[in-house]
Amino acid sequence: MTVSNAKxxxxxxxxxxxxxxxxxxxxxxxRDADAxxxxxxxxxxxxxxIGTLNExxxxxxxxxxxxxxxxxxxxxxxSVRPDEASYSAGECEDDDLVTLLNEQSDDFLVWWSNxxxxxxxxxxxxxxxxxxxxxxxxxxxxxxxxxxxxxxxDETAEVLGIAPGTVRSRMKRGRTLLQKxxxxxxxxxxxxxx
Amino acid sequence: xxxxxxxxxxIEAFYAYLDGELEEPGSIADFxxxxxxxxxCFTRIELERMLNERMRRTARKESxxxxxxxxxxxxxxxxxxxNG
Numbered sequence: 001m002t003v004s005n006a007k008x009x010x011x012x013x014x015x016x017x018x019x020x021x022x023x024x025x026x027x028x029x030x031r032d033a034d035a036x037x038x039x040x041x042x043x044x045x046x047x048x049x050i051g052t053l054n055e056x057x058x059x060x061x062x063x064x065x066x067x068x069x070x071x072x073x074x075x076x077x078x079s080v081r082p083d084e085a086s087y088s089a090g091e092c093e094d095d096d097l098v099t100l101l102n103e104q105s106d107d108f109l110v111w112w113s114n115x116x117x118x119x120x121x122x123x124x125x126x127x128x129x130x131x132x133x134x135x136x137x138x139x140x141x142x143x144x145x146x147x148x149x150x151x152x153x154d155e156t157a158e159v160l161g162i163a164p165g166t167v168r169s170r171m172k173r174g175r176t177l178l179q180k181x182x183x184x185x186x187x188x189x190x191x192x193x194x
Numbered sequence: 195x196x197x198x199x200x201x202x203x204x205i206e207a208f209y210a211y212l213d214g215e216l217e218e219p220g221s222i223a224d225f226x227x228x229x230x231x232x233x234x235c236f237t238r239i240e241l242e243r244m245l246n247e248r249m250r251r252t253a254r255k256e257s258x259x260x261x262x263x264x265x266x267x268x269x270x271x272x273x274x275x276x277n278g
Binding site: 125143146172 | 209210213214215242245246248249250251252253254255256257258260261262264265268269272
C-alpha cells in the first residue's frame with residue numbers, strides 16, 4: 001500500500017467513525033475536553049501504527065482498540081472513581097446473572113411498561129446517561145461497544161483484548177447494573193406506588 | 195421444524211438473540227416461536243429492545259466542530275514526512 005493510499009483509507013475511516021469515537025470517549029472520560037483529547041490522540045497514534053492494520057475491513061475494531069488502549073494508558077487515572085476499583089476483570093464471569101427485566105421483577109416491569117409514565121422522554125435521556133456513567137468502566141465499555149456502536153461480541157473482544165465469553169458475561173452484568181441504576185433513579189412518587 | 199422451548203431455555207438465548215449473536219437458524223426460529231406464545235418473555239424482550247434503542251439514540255453524540263477541525267488538521271499533515 002502506498003502512503004497516499006494508506007492516507008486516503010485512513011482519513012475516510014476516521015471521518016466515518018469520528019462521532020462514534022467521540023461518543024465512546026465521552027462516556028469513558030465523562031468530560032468533553034478529555035473526550036476530544038482522547039479522540040485526537042487516538043487518531044495520531046493510529047496513523048503512527050497504520051502498519052499494524054493487516055486487513056482494511058478490520059479498520060473499525062483496530063481503531064477502537066487504539067482508543068481503548070489510549071484511554072487506559074493516558075486518561076483512565078483521571079476518570080476512574082474509587083468505587084470502581086473493586087471491579088476487576090476476573091470478577092464478572094458470573095454466567096448465572098440475569099438482568100432486572102429478566103429476573104421477574106414485576107414491579108419494575110409494570111412501572112417501566114406503563115405508557116403514562118413517559119419513560120422514554122427527554123428527561124430519561126439524561127437519566128439514562130447518568131445511569132450508564134454509574135456503571136463500572138469494564139461493563140460500561142462493553143455495553144457501549146455492543147449496544148450503542150453495534151460491535152459484535154467477537155469484535156468487542158478484539159477491541160478490548162478479552163475473550164468473547166467475557167464480553168457476553170459483561171453484557172449481562174452491565175445490563176443488570178444499568179437497569180438497577182435506572183430503577184434507583186425512578187421518581188419518589190413512583191416508589192410509593194410499588 | 196420449530197421446537198417448543200420453555201422460558202428457562204428462552205432466557206438462556208435472550209441476550210444472544212437481542213444482540214444478534216444467535217446464529218443458528220433453528221435456534222432463532224425456536225426462540226421466536228416461544229415469543230409468539232409467551233407474553234411475559236415477549237414483553238421483557240420488547241422492553242430490553244426499547245432500552246437498547248433509547249440508549250443508542252441517547253449515547254450517540256455528534257462530535258463537536260472544534261474536534262472535527264482538529265482531526266482534519268491532523269489528517270492533512272499525516273504522510274508529509276514520507277512525501278517530503
